[in-house]
Amino acid sequence: GAVVSQHPSRVICKSGTSVKIECRSLDFQATTMFWYRQFPKQSLMLMATSNEGSKATYEQGVEKDKFLINHASLTLSTLTVTSAHPEDSSFYICSARQGEGYTFGSGTRLTVV
Amino acid sequence: SQQGEEDPQALSIQEGENATMNCSYKTSINNLQWYRQNSGRGLVHLILIRSNEREKHSGRLRVTLDTSKKSSSLLITASRAADTASYFCATEEGAQKLVFGQGTRLTINP
Numbered sequence: 001g002a003v004v005s006q007h008p009s010r011v012i013c014k015s016g017t018s019v020k021i022e023c024r025s026l027d028f029q030a031t032t033m034f035w036y037r038q039f040p041k042q043s044l045m046l047m048a049t050s051n052e053g054s055k056a057t058y059e060q061g062v063e064k065d066k067f068l069i070n071h072a073s074l075t076l077s078t079l080t081v082t083s084a085h086p087e088d089s090s091f092y093i094c095s096a097r098q099g100e101g102y103t104f105g106s107g108t109r110l111t112v113v
Numbered sequence: 114s115q116q117g118e119e120d121p122q123a124l125s126i127q128e129g130e131n132a133t134m135n136c137s138y139k140t141s142i143n144n145l146q147w148y149r150q151n152s153g154r155g156l157v158h159l160i161l162i163r164s165n166e167r168e169k170h171s172g173r174l175r176v177t178l179d180t181s182k183k184s185s186s187l188l189i190t191a192s193r194a195a196d197t198a199s200y201f202c203a204t205e206e207g208a209q210k211l212v213f214g215q216g217t218r219l220t221i222n223p
Contacts, residue, residue, distance in 0.1 A: 034210060034211070042215070043213045043214060045213075049210060093155055093156070095211075100161055101158045101161055102146070102158065102211055103158070104148075104158075105155050
């Protein structure tokens, strides 16, 4: 079946630094990928839709300059959390549509100290 | 934005019993999907039911959809300890994006 690989699985960074998270579709091409954020014991909140070769579409309330998304190829989308702060600590998950269903990466636990 | 609500928020049952989770949504949908998430992990697609379907089965899973009430239910029969996880419903809106419910944390006690 379709596999989406997400790296890193965990990252700890200092406040003020930037962190890049990668999401790769391993055996299919994904023109569109989705980035979600999940706080502990809460649901997934869609942050943005990543479109290959064009600008990402951000959900209301999500700062595009804070969360930079690049989708330069049909198999890779990246999310960069810029100038990270402790409140950015969260679980970030990407997904891609495959047929009628969606395949999710294994998530990235970001801790900003 | 969140599409709807799931209930219960948490459910604890004995192994072997059946678990039922409910999901409500607010807008018109193309389909409704159920996902499982083990703690700290990604989501696993369980089952999809289209808006013109009323019931669907997959192994020990049974999903119903009532579009008039804008609700769905997920039944897991003969539960196992390995079923312990959080379960989310998600609706696909016209923009081809998933909107998730709040989730149900299911605990199966041995």
